Amino acid sequence: MIQGYNFAYLDEQTKRMIRRAILKAVAIPGYQVPFGSREMPLPYGWGTGGIQVTAAVVGSDDTLKVIDQGADDTTNAVSIRRFFAKTAGVATTERTVDATIIQTRHRIPETKLREGQIVVFQVPIPEPLRWLEPRETETRRMHAHAEYAVMSVKLYEDIARHGRIATGYDYPVKVAGRYLMRPSPIPKFDNPKLDRSPALMLFGAGREKRIYAVPPHTEVKSLDFEDHPFEIERWDKTCALCGAADSFLDEVIVDDAGGRMHVCSDTDYCAERRRQGHGPAAVPAPVEDAAQ
Amino acid sequence: MPLPEPGFADPVAESQRAFRALLDAIAHPGRIVDIPGPAGRPEGLSIAQSAIALALLDGDTPVWLAGPCASARPWIAFHTGAPAAPRPDGARFAFAEAGELPAPGAFDLGTDAYPDRSTTLIIETPGLAAGGNALLSGPGIAGTTRATLPLPRAFFAARAELAELFPRGLDLVLTDGARALALPRGTRVEGA
Amino acid sequence: MYVAVKGGEVAIDAAHRLLARARRGDGTVAEVSLAQIEGQLSLAADRVMGEASLYDRTLAALAIKQARGDLVEAIFLLRAYRTTLPRLAASEPVDTGTMRIRRRISAAFKDLPGGQVLGPTFDYTHRLLDFALAAEGGAPAGEATPEAPDPVAPCPRVAGFLNKEGLIEPAAAPEPGAVPDITRAPLDYPADRRTRLQALARGDEGYLLALAYSTQRGYANNHPFAGEIRTGKVDVEIVPEELGFPVCIGEIDLTECEMINQFVGGPDRPAQFTRGYGLAFGEQERKSMAMALVDRALRADELGEPRTAPAQDEEFVLAHCDNVEASGFVQHLKLPHYVDFQSELDVIRRIRAAAASKREAAE
Numbered sequence: 121m122i123q124g125y126n127f128a129y130l131d132e133q134t135k136r137m138i139r140r141a142i143l144k145a146v147a148i149p150g151y152q153v154p155f156g157s158r159e160m161p162l163p164y165g166w167g168t169g170g171i172q173v174t175a176a177v178v179g180s181d182d183t184l185k186v187i188d189q190g191a192d193d194t195t196n197a198v199s200i201r202r203f204f205a206k207t208a209g210v211a212t213t214e215r216t217v218d219a220t221i222i223q224t225r226h227r228i229p230e231t232k233l234r235e236g237q238i239v240v241f242q243v244p245i246p247e248p249l250r251w252l253e254p255r256e257t258e259t260r261r262m263h264a265h266a267e268y269a270v271m272s273v274k275l276y277e278d279i280a281r282h283g284r285i286a287t288g289y290d291y292p293v294k295v296a297g298r299y300l301m302r303p304s305p306i307p308k309f310d311n312p313k314l315d316r317s318p319a320l321m322l323f324g325a326g327r328e329k330r331i332y333a334v335p336p337h338t339e340v341k342s343l344d345f346e347d348h349p350f351e352i353e354r355w356d357k358t359c360a361l362c363g364a365a366d367s368f369l370d371e372v373i374v375d376d377a378g379g380r381m382h383v384c385s386d387t388d389y390c391a392e393r394r395r396q397g398h399g400p401a402a403v404p405a406p407v408e409d410a411a412q
Numbered sequence: 413m414p415l416p417e418p419g420f421a422d423p424v425a426e427s428q429r430a431f432r433a434l435l436d437a438i439a440h441p442g443r444i445v446d447i448p449g450p451a452g453r454p455e456g457l458s459i460a461q462s463a464i465a466l467a468l469l470d471g472d473t474p475v476w477l478a479g480p481c482a483s484a485r486p487w488i489a490f491h492t493g494a495p496a497a498p499r500p501d502g503a504r505f506a507f508a509e510a511g512e513l514p515a516p517g518a519f520d521l522g523t524d525a526y527p528d529r530s531t532t533l534i535i536e537t538p539g540l541a542a543g544g545n546a547l548l549s550g551p552g553i554a555g556t557t558r559a560t561l562p563l564p565r566a567f568f569a570a571r572a573e574l575a576e577l578f579p580r581g582l583d584l585v586l587t588d589g590a591r592a593l594a595l596p597r598g599t600r601v602e603g604a
Numbered sequence: 605m606y607v608a609v610k611g612g613e614v615a616i617d618a619a620h621r622l623l624a625r626a627r628r629g630d631g632t633v634a635e636v637s638l639a640q641i642e643g644q645l646s647l648a649a650d651r652v653m654g655e656a657s658l659y660d661r662t663l664a665a666l667a668i669k670q671a672r673g674d675l676v677e678a679i680f681l682l683r684a685y686r687t688t689l690p691r692l693a694a695s696e697p698v699d700t701g702t703m704r705i706r707r708r709i710s711a712a713f714k715d716l717p718g719g720q721v722l723g724p725t726f727d728y729t730h731r732l733l734d735f736a737l738a739a740e741g742g743a744p745a746g747e748a749t750p751e752a753p754d755p756v757a758p759c760p761r762v763a764g765f766l767n768k769e770g771l772i773e774p775a776a777a778p779e780p781g782a783v784p785d786i787t788r789a790p791l792d793y794p795a796d797r798r799t800r801l802q803a804l805a806r807g808d809e810g811y812l813l814a815l816a817y818s819t820q821r822g823y824a825n826n827h828p829f830a831g832e833i834r835t836g837k838v839d840v841e842i843v844p845e846e847l848g849f850p851v852c853i854g855e856i857d858l859t860e861c862e863m864i865n866q867f868v869g870g871p872d873r874p875a876q877f878t879r880g881y882g883l884a885f886g887e888q889e890r891k892s893m894a895m896a897l898v899d900r901a902l903r904a905d906e907l908g909e910p911r912t913a914p915a916q917d918e919e920f921v922l923a924h925c926d927n928v929e930a931s932g933f934v935q936h937l938k939l940p941h942y943v944d945f946q947s948e949l950d951v952i953r954r955i956r957a958a959a960a961s962k963r964e965a966a967e
Contacts, residue, residue, distance in 0.1 A: 164932030
């Protein structure tokens, strides 16, 4: 562990402030609690909100997983995982099932989350109404009165113009029937995983200085209309490595002619399936963790 | 004047553990969690109450100590620096005992724009138990759950009246010795 | 067979090594020292100290060196360090009226008590590259200690003595209550003026300069005069709790600008001059002038002026003035976004497919 800094980098007073904000966030599902976000040694926009939430939550007996785009070994995920290994000496893992805290950018793992796990989302823009109303003073008033008609109008205009809702990620949701919330830029494919999840979901926006939460077993409804129900991305392909037909697939260009293949965005899910003998790239036993 | 009883021996680790237990409780209303406290606890507060105070209070959190909890004032001032709130509705945190309960409406319920700026009330409630007459539902609970909440019926009636003010509201933590259970503002309680 | 890109850890380590090498540059050329940066690139250090909100010249020099001269990166480094420092005390308000002045000018008056003091300014230099500086050792040696030769006696501020005629609004009375600290609590709108000034003081110089410039070009014109600009040293005092009276803990360099702006009056106010205020660490004349213009523009509501221009829009100005926030968020676009891109691809393909089948049906 690095010397000269407190456990998990933040000083205790800062942790107390963030912890108080987290508790209020859980007590008021979907409401964005303003907090005194600190300047972290990583840039704003690169996960400072998630890092502060994780730093306030993490203990020496936790096991931390960090993903970006579903992958454990993307550079920013590596950098954040190292930050906590260095400042908190905490155990890290790439396996979703072994993690007690999962910090993520842009994905929710495919593996079913369980009771007791905490997912920490990195949030760039927490305000769901921001593109429709840039002023904080206005959006705060709209949340106070649950005035969300403007969002329905926007989605309906999409349908009128394009025949469907043209939002692919960061798709707005309503939490516990009250607050409109941005789920962070996860693909809408992941939205159903938020609904009544047994895990606790915490959202941290460092630059915008907001923390919000979805408690376990809480209704999270993706906005839609009776005649245009919410739908998620679909592929007519399966993962070229593990054969999964139920996971979010990245489209990878493999040659100059524009040839492409589809692979799981969740690298742990894909590796686990291959360890179990699935797909064209199944790993023959004995199993060795490909991530090591 | 004698020195106040000691606080956490390892403030960093013990604060984290107390916070996590409380987070678990608030994320799962009705669930009983263990909140281990400091070695020496002050007169007026239970073990869990002392641990919550040490973990969450500081100079930025005015605190209200109701009834017999007031004896813990010097201990709280010494260990946390939390100022005494002049009135219950000026407090971020309030500590009380089941025997001498202030009305829920006496506290800061926050505003519609800032519902987080509300009091968290921590009540020592002997006899707290999982299972029992009280039927709880709401966010954090899969369906419903049951608990024994030995507080006056009138208190829950007054709390229920606050429900229509949501998102304004009062977040409750009930403690019994080193155990705690949370009733955030969104939890419906029937039959208590 | 495609294998998902692995080796993030290795790549990061390699990038760090390359960065260290690039920072050092040509190994046959002497390494730049912190003392050289402090002494010879002092205006860079001033800007870094100001926008990092940390008055430490040596650490600013270190940050500049570490950042390879990228000042926004240096500001970020110093701020991240600042966050970890304990807060021992809040100082008393500094009194710029007692400033030991190195430079002091007023554009509104030909002469004034205390006089005009040009000091070390670029103002009247002809901007011709000085090739004598290019020759090693060709620069004229400064004094051993680069102090003003004749410290000017403390002199009254221009706005202060204009005030006696009532032609200029009095300095704002201190607002009650503890001064908010935007590095500890999130900014809330509408912000009071002291909070606003705090945000502007650590705001990006280039951003404030552009906004200030826009007010001079008709976007919220407020007829400014540089009432006074002064640079020099002031004492910093704190009141230790156990003493109960102020003690001086050191001195800092500051640049202060008071703009005086025409104001034709309104229903409740007589016609008089109003003020905009700028203050910055070290010698940051351009920054403090820009800050004063933007401060004045942001007082539109208070003075009953119509809000029509970007510089008058508090949320717009304050939400975007911080270059560490702005730099981080703009540059985060370098991070992978391929999952979101995939979602957008899906949406666009479906819209196109639907449109195509509609066309076919119509044909």
